[in-house]
Amino acid sequence: MTTAAPARLSPRLTAATTGRVLRQLRHDHRTIAMMLVLPSLLLGLLALLWADVPAPPGQPSTFDRVGLTMLGIFPFVVMFLVTSIAMLRERTSGTLERLLTTPQSRLDLLLGYGTAFGLAAAAQAVITVTVAVTLYDLDIAGPLPLVVLIAVADAVLGVALGLLASAFARSEFQAVQFMPVVVLPQFFLCGLLVPREQMAGWLQAVSDVLPLTYAVDALQELGSSPAATGRMWADVGVVTGAALLALALAAATLRRRTS
């Protein structure tokens, strides 16, 4: 027997699933194109929207603030949707049940998904950030690789929450509607629409426990500071921790035995 001990974390099995998910993506050219190009196009629309609106005196332009935040929100939303559908497909096609009878552990499977879509998000972020600063003159004070890093952390958070949400979805209709349930409240309360300090106290408290708040805060730090700040790293830590927590919860809700 050359097989490794089952039901334990195995980087080899995680990598096998990462490779498989990426190969599935590779066969789907339109999805790749949309994943890589769509955020740049949408960001361009935002740039045009605020192009003729003068910036308030002494403050960054609205596009600089919103555009930077969007660099974190796009990968979060896209990866949430893509993973919750991908996982639902695993369920309905019977492949999930089959995978659960193989030596691969549930966390291996979910980490495999997280890594695959994290890599896709990295490619997406590199393109979007490059286009934003060259074509749309988005002003970012901090180092661009860190912006990409935060975008990837946001994408992994989206993947983890998507995997978790898919456990509660019985159909595609339900899965798609988890997007507004999980994503929109986080978007409303993250501090982009209304500065957090101007929110009612209880809304601020809710905002404090939503991971996207920290993702947006990390990006805002990079918007004004030329180097990484301690607060930014703390934010990234919170986002990553929330993603790992959601992955662990998703693994726990993934039932090997079903009726």
Added chain:
Amino acid sequence: MDAAVTVTDLVVDRGHRRVLDGLSTTVPPGQVTGLLGPSGSGKTTLMRAVVGVQVVRSGTVTVLGEPAGSPALRSRVGYVTQAPSVYADLTVRENARYFAALHGRGAKEADAAVAAVGLAAAAGQLVEDLSGGQRGRASLACALVGEPEVLVLDEPTVGLDPVLRVELWERFHALAAAGATLLVSSHVMDEAARCDRLLLLRDGALLADATPAEVRAEAGTDDLEDAFLRLIRAREEVAA
């Protein structure tokens, strides 16, 4: 020789319906055991219990000396569901290589499994472009690749060309001759004759648990279809 699979007093409910009602049987090692019965008789549920993905109400299922579904069994038991459970957006080869990797096997074993189910010429095709029968065989290849000691196959020959069906049954017997235990469900009686042992399931209970020869002798007919019919009638008369 110890049984490869031992089922004791297995009770399974699905919704409010009792699907298996106190079923007990054993599956001998190194043989092809056929699981026969009409649709809805509990064949799939029994197979799911053997691979450990079925919630059971009571009773035990032991496979190779371990409780069904235990982690140690996951590299030793292969399962092919009735609907082909492979990735439609991957090629046959990519599917086989993925499941090979999950079982610690390499590309060579994956290609051999694809060839073994007669799909070598279609290895580079996407599964979604294959016919139903080819998809089923791709799914089978993904189970063969792990060289499991116990292979559970849910209706593996549905929709297959008769020549291919014969070839697959020959392969099943070759695997059994090499020491593997196969539990194969079917609702085609001419396949029953190809099994070393038969389990006839009806309404969640076993009507017969014997070799084809014993079933024929008990029912007093050479035709297995007819033999099963007689067994069912005999059982109903007893019940009435």
